[in-house]
Amino acid sequence: MARAYAVRQLRFWLTNYRRTWKGSIYSEVLSPVLYLGAMGLGLGAMIDKHGTASLGHVSYLAFLAPGLLAATAMQTAMGESTYPVYGSVKWLKTYQAAISTPLRPADLFHGHLLWTTLRLAMGSAVFLVVMTAFGAVRSPWALACLPAAVLTGLAFAAPIEAYAMTCSKETSFALLFRFGVIPLFLFSGTFFPVTQLPAVVRPLAYITPLWHGVALCRSLSLGDAQLGSSAVHVAYLVAVVAAGIYAGQRTYRRRLYA
Amino acid sequence: MAHPDILIRARGLTKRFGDFVAVDGIDFELSRGEVFGFLGPNGAGKSSTMRMIGCVSPPSGGELTILGLDPVRHGPQIRAKLGVVPQEDTLDVELTVRENLLVYGRYFGLRREEIRDRTAKLLDFVQLTERAGDQVDPLSGGMKRRLTIARSLISEPEILLLDEPTTGLDPQARHVVWDRLYRLKQQGVTLVLTTHYMDEAEQLCDRLVVMDRGKIAAEGSPRRLIETYSTPEVLELRFALHEQEQAAEKLADLPAERLEVLADRVLVYAQDGDEALAAVRGRGLAPVTSLVRRSTLEDVFLRLTGRQLED
Numbered sequence: 258m259a260r261a262y263a264v265r266q267l268r269f270w271l272t273n274y275r276r277t278w279k280g281s282i283y284s285e286v287l288s289p290v291l292y293l294g295a296m297g298l299g300l301g302a303m304i305d306k307h308g309t310a311s312l313g314h315v316s317y318l319a320f321l322a323p324g325l326l327a328a329t330a331m332q333t334a335m336g337e338s339t340y341p342v343y344g345s346v347k348w349l350k351t352y353q354a355a356i357s358t359p360l361r362p363a364d365l366f367h368g369h370l371l372w373t374t375l376r377l378a379m380g381s382a383v384f385l386v387v388m389t390a391f392g393a394v395r396s397p398w399a400l401a402c403l404p405a406a407v408l409t410g411l412a413f414a415a416p417i418e419a420y421a422m423t424c425s426k427e428t429s430f431a432l433l434f435r436f437g438v439i440p441l442f443l444f445s446g447t448f449f450p451v452t453q454l455p456a457v458v459r460p461l462a463y464i465t466p467l468w469h470g471v472a473l474c475r476s477l478s479l480g481d482a483q484l485g486s487s488a489v490h491v492a493y494l495v496a497v498v499a500a501g502i503y504a505g506q507r508t509y510r511r512r513l514y515a
Numbered sequence: 516m517a518h519p520d521i522l523i524r525a526r527g528l529t530k531r532f533g534d535f536v537a538v539d540g541i542d543f544e545l546s547r548g549e550v551f552g553f554l555g556p557n558g559a560g561k562s563s564t565m566r567m568i569g570c571v572s573p574p575s576g577g578e579l580t581i582l583g584l585d586p587v588r589h590g591p592q593i594r595a596k597l598g599v600v601p602q603e604d605t606l607d608v609e610l611t612v613r614e615n616l617l618v619y620g621r622y623f624g625l626r627r628e629e630i631r632d633r634t635a636k637l638l639d640f641v642q643l644t645e646r647a648g649d650q651v652d653p654l655s656g657g658m659k660r661r662l663t664i665a666r667s668l669i670s671e672p673e674i675l676l677l678d679e680p681t682t683g684l685d686p687q688a689r690h691v692v693w694d695r696l697y698r699l700k701q702q703g704v705t706l707v708l709t710t711h712y713m714d715e716a717e718q719l720c721d722r723l724v725v726m727d728r729g730k731i732a733a734e735g736s737p738r739r740l741i742e743t744y745s746t747p748e749v750l751e752l753r754f755a756l757h758e759q760e761q762a763a764e765k766l767a768d769l770p771a772e773r774l775e776v777l778a779d780r781v782l783v784y785a786q787d788g789d790e791a792l793a794a795v796r797g798r799g800l801a802p803v804t805s806l807v808r809r810s811t812l813e814d815v816f817l818r819l820t821g822r823q824l825e826d
Contacts (some may be wrong), residue, residue, distance in 0.1 A: 261624075262591070265621055265624065266622075266624050268618075268621050269618050269621070269622070272610070272614060272617065273607075273609070276609065307566075349605070349608060349609070350603065350605040351605060351606075351607045352604070353603075353605045354605035354607075354666075355622060356571050356622055357569055357594060357597070357599035357601070358594060358619065358622035358670075359591040359593075359622070359623065360591070360622055361590060361591060438714055467600060511564070513571065513574065514571055514572060515532075515566075515572060
């Protein structure tokens with residue numbers, strides 16, 4: 258019953274996506290091509306010349322690509338779980354319309370998470386294809402990057418969506434992007450190993466979900482994944498998703514059932 | 516079990532927001548096929564009551580039974596049988612008219628073909644067939660309201676809830692909406708509406724409650740309420756601004772049942788308005804304008820609360 262209601266909300270997002278899918282596919286293909294081209298090949302050629310010991314003796318392209326995959330999943334998740342959610346309750350009020358049907362606030366939340374999962378899977382699949390075309394994949398384990406990237410994205414989507422439901426001003430999101438997403442994007446091991454960071458700030462990187470996602474995707478793509486550390490990454494990400502779902506069920510209810 | 520023809524039953528229904536009591540222990544019953552109204556000014560607790568009936572706002576106290584079910588425990592089952600026209604438009608302005616009905620119908624678990632058939636009929640009913648493929652955003656306020664009504668009917672609800680259905684519409688658009696609602700009433704659809712327009716309540720409602728500050732001040736059919744709380748006729752007098760106070764004093768012992776001195780006019784409640792007017796003139800008073808009219812729910816509200824409905 259509950260699952261069926263969430264699927265009804267997923268169908269809404271699919272209907273909605275029919276208006277914008279062309280533009281979104283375009284940027285989903287273009288973005289990895291540009292990043293891997295400019296940084297992986299361009300910048301990578303310079304880095305590779307100076308030795309890649311600190312990268313674990315792989316080309317910069319092979320190092321960067323799985324990190325970017327995880328970071329892109331984070332960005333997709335952030336995009337999906339901020340303005341579209343906030344807009345549904347604040348601008349369009351389509352959430353208020355939906356709760357007058359059999360759907361409950363939690364169904365809207367779960368439905369949107371299902372939709373975000375689908376978006377993440379599509380985006381990550383495209384990214385993996387581009388990665389492969391660039392020759393940035395070192396192992397067939399790279400296929401497991403798909404669920405790993407989706408999980409990384411959800412570790413942002415669930416808690417951020419829970420937070421978005423409590424916001425009364427959209428400026429909250431600008432702050433979130435400026436002081437949350439951009440630093441994470443830059444310092445979670447996507448572009449350079451976290452070991453390059455000063456020892457004092459390193460633990461900060463280790464507690465971010467993105468670092469776990471990057472490390473997991475990278476080890477899978479390079480084919481040197483360890484069972485133990487992979488399990489820790491997955492468990493950490495799952496715990497964050499679970500906490501986000503718990504919080505979101507409450508914030509959705511509080512916002513919509515006044 | 517509740518009587519099958521009593522669709523909604525409320526006893527001591529209360530809604531609190533912190534210390535503020537929005538709905539203060541109201542009782543009412545809704546029977547199948549009737550048009551039931553909550554009449555009252557803004558802030559009377561009408562919308563809070565509607566949200567509780569719509570199962571999107573848990574009551575803070577009292578009992579509420581809808582279609583024999585408890586709204587807190589059986590929200591989805593109840594809402595499956597309700598149609599809701601909210602006060603504020605909640606259409607998806609980025610989708611087309613038809614897509615809005617499709618999305619909404621899917622929320623109720625209807626099949627696409629079913630929705631397609633119903634959409635054609637409903638758009639015809641609300642006179643929006645030509646706009647079916649258009650985006651919602653550029654539609655006029657009246658069209659959006661009609662589309663909202665069509666959307667609320669997609670699931671063929673047992674009860675239709677309308678919260679201030681014509682607030683914010685221009686007079687012409689309002690009449691079109693009233694006409695459609697009147698047709699629904701003729702078809703035997705059970706309607707619950709809130710309004711602060713007495714003419715809306717008078718035209719549409721079989722029975723209504725007058726709400727003020729969270730409480731029900733009176734209940735009955737529009738005619739019955741007018742008979743009980745007002746006189747058959749009302750004489751409205753306007754005097755030159757500086758004369759109004761003096762005039763009101765002179766009118767005090769007029770052979771009328773009641774006198775209301777408002778900011779801009781004096782209302783004389785009488786069995787016969789023309790007779791009252793003659794009596795006014797007999798006292799040497801010369802109102803700038805005078806009008807004899809029948810009593811309305813506005814007069815009922817004024818009598819019950821000492822205030823006017825529309826600000």
